Amino acid sequence: MGSVGQVTDSTQNTQILLASRPHGEPTAENFEITTSPIPEPGDGEVLLRTIYLSLDPYMRGRMSDAKSYAAPVEVGTVMEGGTVAEVVESRDPSLAVGDIVLSHLGWQAYGVQPARHVRKLDPQRAPVSTAVGVLGMPGFTAYAGLLQIGDPQPGETVVVVAAAAGPVGSTVGQIARIKGARAVGIAGGPDKVAWLEELGFDVALDHRSPTFKDDLSAAVPDGIDVYFENVGGHVWDAVLPRLNTYARVPVCGLVAGYNDTELPAGPDRSGQLMRHVLTKSLTIRGFIQNEFVKAHYKDFQAEASGWIADGSLRYKEDVVEGLDNAPEAFFGLLKGKNFGKLLIQVSDDPTR
Amino acid sequence: MGSVGQVTDSTQNTQILLASRPHGEPTAENFEITTSPIPEPGDGEVLLRTIYLSLDPYMRGRMSDAKSYAAPVEVGTVMEGGTVAEVVESRDPSLAVGDIVLSHLGWQAYGVQPARHVRKLDPQRAPVSTAVGVLGMPGFTAYAGLLQIGDPQPGETVVVVAAAAGPVGSTVGQIARIKGARAVGIAGGPDKVAWLEELGFDVALDHRSPTFKDDLSAAVPDGIDVYFENVGGHVWDAVLPRLNTYARVPVCGLVAGYNDTELPAGPDRSGQLMRHVLTKSLTIRGFIQNEFVKAHYKDFQAEASGWIADGSLRYKEDVVEGLDNAPEAFFGLLKGKNFGKLLIQVSDDPTR
Numbered sequence: 001m002g003s004v005g006q007v008t009d010s011t012q013n014t015q016i017l018l019a020s021r022p023h024g025e026p027t028a029e030n031f032e033i034t035t036s037p038i039p040e041p042g043d044g045e046v047l048l049r050t051i052y053l054s055l056d057p058y059m060r061g062r063m064s065d066a067k068s069y070a071a072p073v074e075v076g077t078v079m080e081g082g083t084v085a086e087v088v089e090s091r092d093p094s095l096a097v098g099d100i101v102l103s104h105l106g107w108q109a110y111g112v113q114p115a116r117h118v119r120k121l122d123p124q125r126a127p128v129s130t131a132v133g134v135l136g137m138p139g140f141t142a143y144a145g146l147l148q149i150g151d152p153q154p155g156e157t158v159v160v161v162a163a164a165a166g167p168v169g170s171t172v173g174q175i176a177r178i179k180g181a182r183a184v185g186i187a188g189g190p191d192k193v194a195w196l197e198e199l200g201f202d203v204a205l206d207h208r209s210p211t212f213k214d215d216l217s218a219a220v221p222d223g224i225d226v227y228f229e230n231v232g233g234h235v236w237d238a239v240l241p242r243l244n245t246y247a248r249v250p251v252c253g254l255v256a257g258y259n260d261t262e263l264p265a266g267p268d269r270s271g272q273l274m275r276h277v278l279t280k281s282l283t284i285r286g287f288i289q290n291e292f293v294k295a296h297y298k299d300f301q302a303e304a305s306g307w308i309a310d311g312s313l314r315y316k317e318d319v320v321e322g323l324d325n326a327p328e329a330f331f332g333l334l335k336g337k338n339f340g341k342l343l344i345q346v347s348d349d350p351t352r
Numbered sequence: 353m354g355s356v357g358q359v360t361d362s363t364q365n366t367q368i369l370l371a372s373r374p375h376g377e378p379t380a381e382n383f384e385i386t387t388s389p390i391p392e393p394g395d396g397e398v399l400l401r402t403i404y405l406s407l408d409p410y411m412r413g414r415m416s417d418a419k420s421y422a423a424p425v426e427v428g429t430v431m432e433g434g435t436v437a438e439v440v441e442s443r444d445p446s447l448a449v450g451d452i453v454l455s456h457l458g459w460q461a462y463g464v465q466p467a468r469h470v471r472k473l474d475p476q477r478a479p480v481s482t483a484v485g486v487l488g489m490p491g492f493t494a495y496a497g498l499l500q501i502g503d504p505q506p507g508e509t510v511v512v513v514a515a516a517a518g519p520v521g522s523t524v525g526q527i528a529r530i531k532g533a534r535a536v537g538i539a540g541g542p543d544k545v546a547w548l549e550e551l552g553f554d555v556a557l558d559h560r561s562p563t564f565k566d567d568l569s570a571a572v573p574d575g576i577d578v579y580f581e582n583v584g585g586h587v588w589d590a591v592l593p594r595l596n597t598y599a600r601v602p603v604c605g606l607v608a609g610y611n612d613t614e615l616p617a618g619p620d621r622s623g624q625l626m627r628h629v630l631t632k633s634l635t636i637r638g639f640i641q642n643e644f645v646k647a648h649y650k651d652f653q654a655e656a657s658g659w660i661a662d663g664s665l666r667y668k669e670d671v672v673e674g675l676d677n678a679p680e681a682f683f684g685l686l687k688g689k690n691f692g693k694l695l696i697q698v699s700d701d702p703t704r
Contacts, residue, residue, distance in 0.1 A: 061631075067631065068631040069597065069632070229626075233623075236626070245421065251626065251629050253630065254623070254626055254627060257623045260623070262619070263618070263619035263621060263623070264619060264620045265618050265620065266615070266616070266617050266619055266620050267614070267615035267618055267620065268616045268617065268620055268621050268622070269622040270625045271606070271609045271615070271616065272615060272622070273622045273625060273626075274581075274588070274603065274606055274636075277603050277636055278605065278606055278638040279413075279420040280421070280638065281421065281637075281639050281640060282636075284626075284629055284637075285633075285634070285635045285636075286630040286631070286632065286633045286635075287633050
């Protein structure tokens with residue numbers, strides 16, 4: 001059990017606020033690190049100490065006020081984010097001091113939440129950090145998008161995953177294989193490619209290679225039946241002409257374009273994209289995992305826990321220590337610098 | 353019963369061949385009108401006299417050798433197309449001289465087909481021309497695309513149809529209303545708009561109006577839940593930002609771009625399109641009606657016949673006389689000049 005230092009100061013809270021909205025790539029100036037008194041829980045509430053803060057690409061969207069599926073973070077307020085936290089004070093009978101919970105405290109060291117808004121975790125079942133990773137939102141994004149939209153069929157189906165070494169992509173590829181499909185993973189750099197091979201992807205490709213397009217063609221001689229889109233950009237450009245008739249494209253992220261401030265130069269390829277949709281009877285379907293929670297979350301928890309237990313679903317965490325380092329780690333995430341699920345260790349994990 | 357003239361010459365067949373592939377807009381030079389002896393049916397075959405030739409936008413695709421969902425017409429061969437024809441000689445016990453059949457003779461006055469490849473029509477049930485219109489491929493395209501992909505819900509759902517005065521679009525809008533949805537139709541020109549109002553569309557808009565975008569906004573105060581895409585171009589541009597979360601976009605045609613020879617000038621809006629897909633959880637789904645025939649064609653025939661009989665589904669035909677006029681009529685179709693289902697009357701209809 002290592003010590004994480006300054007942010008565990010037990011009299012002061014540390015918070016990272018959205019200081020201004022980024023124009024293009026976010027910078028340190030868009031964030032403000034402040035301290036304030038630790039808040040007091042009211043009736044039915046708990047005071048929580050953040051152990052892990054999850055950093056995820058969707059947060060780039062919350063920094064902007066462009067219309068999206070969720071409201072933006074207001075300037076001057078705490079950046080939002082999923083957290084694994086320890087109960088340090090409880091004013092609700094359902095939770096006791098020392099309980100570890102999944103919560104949504106955002107980028108801060110302490111926070112108060114209604115007890116009914118958090119979910120108690122069982123450290124015996126899986127490491128608690130997985131509640132914001134393979135057994136949490138990223139894992140469920142992979143599970144729901146792949147199975148409900150991608151619907152891979154055993155045997156002939158090829159699943160191509162962009163950002164395959166990320167927490168979503170690595171789960172998509174492994175579930176595709178569990179379901180009997182052939183998984184081709186695409187990631188950036190030899191380390192990530194090597195890890196995909198270790199995970200059992202049938203083929204792993206480096207999208208930074210100068211021969212990437214040809215490598216992809218060689219990897220999918222029968223075309224692509226499911227493409228799990230979480231990146232956009234040049235990977236999508238390479239995939240689109242290789243999609244088969246009736247191919248399905250679940251779209252859960254487009255990180256390559258998150259920092260764009262204006263439309264790229266022409267020609268305008270939007271009509272060409274629609275022509276692919278028409279001539280190949282493609283399904284392109286955007287989604288946010290929330291949509292599937294009610295119908296499929298319980299199944300996911302049961303299935304994914306089983307796969308983790310039997311070794312068929314593996315995951316990797318990229319843990320950065322110290323809340324102060326969250327902005328820098330987040331910038332790296334948007335550039336694909338993380339390797340595995342990116343977590344900020346805000347304070348010690350008492351279960352390890 | 354009017355006389356259609358030269359092409360009913362009973363000793364010679366008239367055929368329209370694809371003479372060359374168009375570059376951009378097709379012209380008369382891409383077609384060749386030839387005469388040849390009337391063919392002889394073999395065992396199990398019938399000799400057919402074409403009454404109606406259906407002209408449809410998909411034929412533009414068949415003139416090109418760009419990769420698509422169907423093989424192109426070979427240069428030097430008869431242009432393909434659906435036909436309603438009369439049996440003039442039968443060498444199969446299932447069909448008698450005088451029977452009227454749905455067939456696929458293409459752009460010619462006579463043709464031989466295996467009896468098992470044609471479907472006998474009942475002139476008592478509906479005018480035989482509807483077999484290539486509202487009760488045929490265009491009608492089924494509307495029915496299957498709207499109900500299987502668009503899935504309009506009663507009440508709040510708004511269905512927007514481009515090319516709403518065409519055989520597909522007019523059927524989409526009327527079925528949407530039959531299913532309890534609100535139908536907004538978009539067409540080109542005041543005559544078509546007036547006809548949509550006559551058909552009972554809740555709102556009908558002219559996409560040629562300089563105020564079209566504002567008109568559309570006013571017509572869909574609660575946004576658009578289903579957009580039936582068969583046009584593309586500036587109508588799609590106006591619709592896209594007005595789509596609601598979870599909107600469905602069945603795509604069965606993109607006639608506005610069929611003659612494009614190169615990508616339009618920038619900026620490149622393909623990434624923006626994908627961003628709409630992501631942030632609004634859109635479903636964009638290309639389709640060809642064939643995909644749904646096995647599961648839904650019988651239901652379509654039963655339901656659509658009933659709606660026609662009770663007056664809730666109406667249709668309009670735009671009949672051009674004489675096979676020689678097919679190329680010119682086809683050029684007009686690609687520009688939206690037809691008003692209703694475009695048919696070439698190749699020879700007299702004995703059932704009228």
